[in-house]
Amino acid sequence: MISYEESQKILYEFAKKSNFHEDEQVPLMTSLGRILNEDIICREDNPRFSNSAMDGYALRLDELLKYGDIQTRWLPVENTIAAGDTQKPGCTQIAVEIMTGAAISDDRFNTVIRYEDVIERRTPLGVKEIQLKKIPLLYENIRMAGEDSKKGSLLIPKGTQINSLHILMLASQGIEKVHVKRKIRIGIISTGKELVNFESQNLEVYEVRNSTTPYLLSEFAQVLTEVISFCHVNDDTELFKKELQELVKKDADIIVSTGAVSAGVFDFVRDCLESLRAEVHFHKCAIRPGKPVLFASLNDGKKNRYIFGLPGNPVSTVVGFTFFIKTFVNYLLEVPNKNPLMVALSNDIEKPKGLTSFLKAELSEAEEGSTVKVQKGQASFMLSPFRSTNAWVRIPEDKQYMNKQNVVEVYKI
Numbered sequence: 001m002i003s004y005e006e007s008q009k010i011l012y013e014f015a016k017k018s019n020f021h022e023d024e025q026v027p028l029m030t031s032l033g034r035i036l037n038e039d040i041i042c043r044e045d046n047p048r049f050s051n052s053a054m055d056g057y058a059l060r061l062d063e064l065l066k067y068g069d070i071q072t073r074w075l076p077v078e079n080t081i082a083a084g085d086t087q088k089p090g091c092t093q094i095a096v097e098i099m100t101g102a103a104i105s106d107d108r109f110n111t112v113i114r115y116e117d118v119i120e121r122r123t124p125l126g127v128k129e130i131q132l133k134k135i136p137l138l139y140e141n142i143r144m145a146g147e148d149s150k151k152g153s154l155l156i157p158k159g160t161q162i163n164s165l166h167i168l169m170l171a172s173q174g175i176e177k178v179h180v181k182r183k184i185r186i187g188i189i190s191t192g193k194e195l196v197n198f199e200s201q202n203l204e205v206y207e208v209r210n211s212t213t214p215y216l217l218s219e220f221a222q223v224l225t226e227v228i229s230f231c232h233v234n235d236d237t238e239l240f241k242k243e244l245q246e247l248v249k250k251d252a253d254i255i256v257s258t259g260a261v262s263a264g265v266f267d268f269v270r271d272c273l274e275s276l277r278a279e280v281h282f283h284k285c286a287i288r289p290g291k292p293v294l295f296a297s298l299n300d301g302k303k304n305r306y307i308f309g310l311p312g313n314p315v316s317t318v319v320g321f322t323f324f325i326k327t328f329v330n331y332l333l334e335v336p337n338k339n340p341l342m343v344a345l346s347n348d349i350e351k352p353k354g355l356t357s358f359l360k361a362e363l364s365e366a367e368e369g370s371t372v373k374v375q376k377g378q379a380s381f382m383l384s385p386f387r388s389t390n391a392w393v394r395i396p397e398d399k400q401y402m403n404k405q406n407v408v409e410v411y412k413i
Contacts, residue, residue, distance in 0.1 A: 056112050
């Protein structure tokens with residue numbers, strides 16, 4: 001049996017050895033959450049053209065400054081340019097009304113003054129004139145072409161996990177498709193002759209609904225994976241082997257089994273894996289719940305397939321996914337794993353010494369200081385605490401008693 005810290009090192013080392021960089025090209029609108037597998041280079045300047053940042057008046061400041069005290073002059077305004085207009089100011093104009101986003105297509109207009117900073121009037125002939133309340137700065141209120149980003153510069157680096165703001169940036173450049181790391185292919189095998197479909201009604205006294213497979217399917221849908229197949233087998237070694245080999249043929253990257261990894265007569269997963277010449281890297285970790293967790297690899301001559309054997313009790317499966325499988329997937333894709341929050345306990349707790357414990361908890365966040373309450377009902381079959389559980393508390397193996405106000409590691413769900 002190894003420590004939790006040792007298990008995490010092993011997962012990290014194998015993920016790095018795998019050098020997972022397979023990619024696929026996907027449409028921009030389906031790329032949310034995916035990992036870029038290329039540097040994105042600006043195709044064009046942003047802004048593409050110089051334009052006004054304000055509603056107001058574009059001025060030829062250089063010429064105005066030749067006249068001394070320009071704040072006493074009345075400047076004629078002959079036309080208005082709106083965003084999307086293609087017209088240009090006349091060659092004799094010194095001031096032109098301009099709207100936000102309108103192109104400044106004549107370089108001689110080199111500042112924009114806001115409506116609020118001028119006095120307006122009409123001449124007897126109806127010509128609009130303005131007088132400046134202040135002298136604007138050169139290029140004030142002008143968005144210069146390429147001011148944000150230049151054509152050929154790096155827009156978004158390889159390895160970035162695409163969010164909605166990145167999609168905004170990519171769309172502004174007219175980028176329709178991106179190369180991303182492909183999703184990791186997952187196969188799931190649940191074991192146990194007592195299990196029946198979760199939709200089953202009128203169960204026999206010995207039957208148990210399979211709740212862990214729906215849980216895993218829902219969790220894998222939220223990370224960068226795709227489940228290519230899932231099935232249930234009774235306590236049958238040969239059938240388990242057959243299903244596992246089928247998943248290898250389907251090119252599963254990770255195979256997850258639930259149940260049959262403990263020390264009982266029908267806990268056959270490890271023996272089965274070793275009969276297929278899989279290499280078991282650890283089996284049993286000093287944690288609670290989920291102590292019998294197993295991690296192995298199976299090389300089929302093409303590449304390593306990674307196998308996680310999780311205990312069948314529901315909460316053990318949850319811990320196995322959260323602190324082992326999800327961590328490993330993030331390592332493979334080079335996505336940072338979230339750091340824990342450090343939060344004060346709001347109640348006293350006791351745990352077994354020598355085991356790292358993952359405890360269902362309720363986190364209360366507040367500006368004056370967050371607190372976390374460890375729930376009652378920590379057994380691996382108990383699901384009712386999940387009604388109010390929004391976090392996990394991790395207590396190291398060398399601790400046994402933790403008092404109220406002690407600071408602990410908290411992982412938000």
